[in-house]
Amino acid sequence: MISKAFLLGIIEMVDKDGLEETTDWLQRIGIKLAEIEGPGFEGARENDVNYIPLCPFSNILLDFIQMYGERPSQFTELVNLSNRKMKEAEDGWKYPALTTVTGILYHSYTRKRAELAGVELLNVGAKCPRTHNNVYNEKALERAGMNKEEVDKYLERSYYVSKIQYPDKE
């Protein structure tokens, strides 16, 4: 019940305080969770590439969308806003290649945990658990020195691909 309540809470939050506030709220939750967990990386690792074989929160999210009857428009708007910023912002590499609303929280969580470990995590691509479409972060790809074909290989067996960027390698 608490997971459904949280997802409904996101919808309510968008209606009440708008997209920017809700995005900020989700990011702050992710950062606080990361501070509780400490430095680290989830999922699998191959050299400097970190990938997540199972989509975080996807079961809960897909169940919720089924229950709700459709993908809530508030979720779509949050994802679109984030991806627009990713493309337009000068430091667009900091944003997630977003496919789901929960990715906002998850991205700030993983990035913060990586930051605590002394590295930067660049989310170069992600796969939507609902449509199976791939989304890429072009600026992160460029910064990571990777191309879409390389990312696709990981996305065939995962949902979220990031490059671990060590400070001394930049």
Added chain:
Amino acid sequence: MNLIEAERLYENSVKILKNNQHEKGGFYASPPGTRYPFIYPRDHSIDILGCIAADMMDEAKKGLEFVLNSQKPLGEFSQRYDVDGNDASYKDLQIDGNGLVLYSTGKYFEATGGMFFEKLADKKFVEKHWETISKAVDFILMNKNEEVDLVHTINSIHEYPAYEHGFEIYANCACCAGIQAAVKMGAALGKDVTTWEMEAEKIKEAILTRMYSPRRRSFIKCIRVKEKNSNPIGYDAFASSVIDVDVVEYAPAYFGIIEQQDIKNRYTVRRIHENLWDKEIGGLNRYPEMWGRNNGGYGPWCHFTCQLASHYTAIDDQDMAEMYLGWVVDMAHNYLLPEHISTIERFEMWLEDYTNAKILRDSKLTMIENVRKHPKWKDGMAYVTIPLIWPHAEYIRAYKDYIEKFG
């Protein structure tokens, strides 16, 4: 048992430990490039105990420094770390890691003192890490259920929640022994550890009563409970008992919570031997084949066989100690020990099961390839993950016990 071969295996095991400690202190579970190139606090702690048994105190200390510095903010030691000490776990809570880190720290502390404990014990080291030790104990107690005084976990030694989610025997024994070790260290430093002492006693009492089945004459594997704070636990969604034999039902004696000679332990070991000694290839399996999670094929595990060898040594049963330890010596390939051993038939059966069920993960493909290309495959045997460092550490301990008593 071929004592010359046993000695050679001991010598190589010492080398294996030395060669698989990363410069930052972590012991790889298996060498880089093989299946487990991470540091798992469970394996790592046993490796430290192996170092202590082999009098490699510098390596033990370095290993402890690594793991104690890797503690998570809430006091947890998670499933695994990368070589830099960053959490790299992909599984939920396995609280035995906390118990094991404390237990191995306590063993190091005892060993540094030896017969001149007051003067020589490495109090400086324990003092330096006291806050970490305290947080590790607090984290265990945070997961203790107040109704039954047992510690809750999701995973334990087999990383298999289906049989371990709840109050599990190995996790509880490791945590109880870990707190007992913290109590001893604290007392030596003049800290007030009376609360911890009482809590450890409560857990011990609960293990000996709630987790022992007088009718079966055995400790049991697990009291399944979904939520750690369920009260009353009888209404928890999972409420049930796992009463199948599991090799870790020997944990109360392994961690020194009860004596090896204790009748509860001896009956438990008898049940383990009768049910888990592999009648086809020897050695000790870890749980019944029908539990169905037999990665690489059902078969005996070297480190569990070593553990029971030490039990038989402790109770002066040389024949059984030799049978157990001798099997490990016989199974070593070029003085290297695998995680476990299976037969080609069982390996293929497992592969069929996992392929048909579509639960064969990518990470298993390397393991499958390595098993098939290992020289023992031509002898009809599947050697899975070789070398694994943990069995070498357990072998060092079991061999030293055996030689000291019977050598």
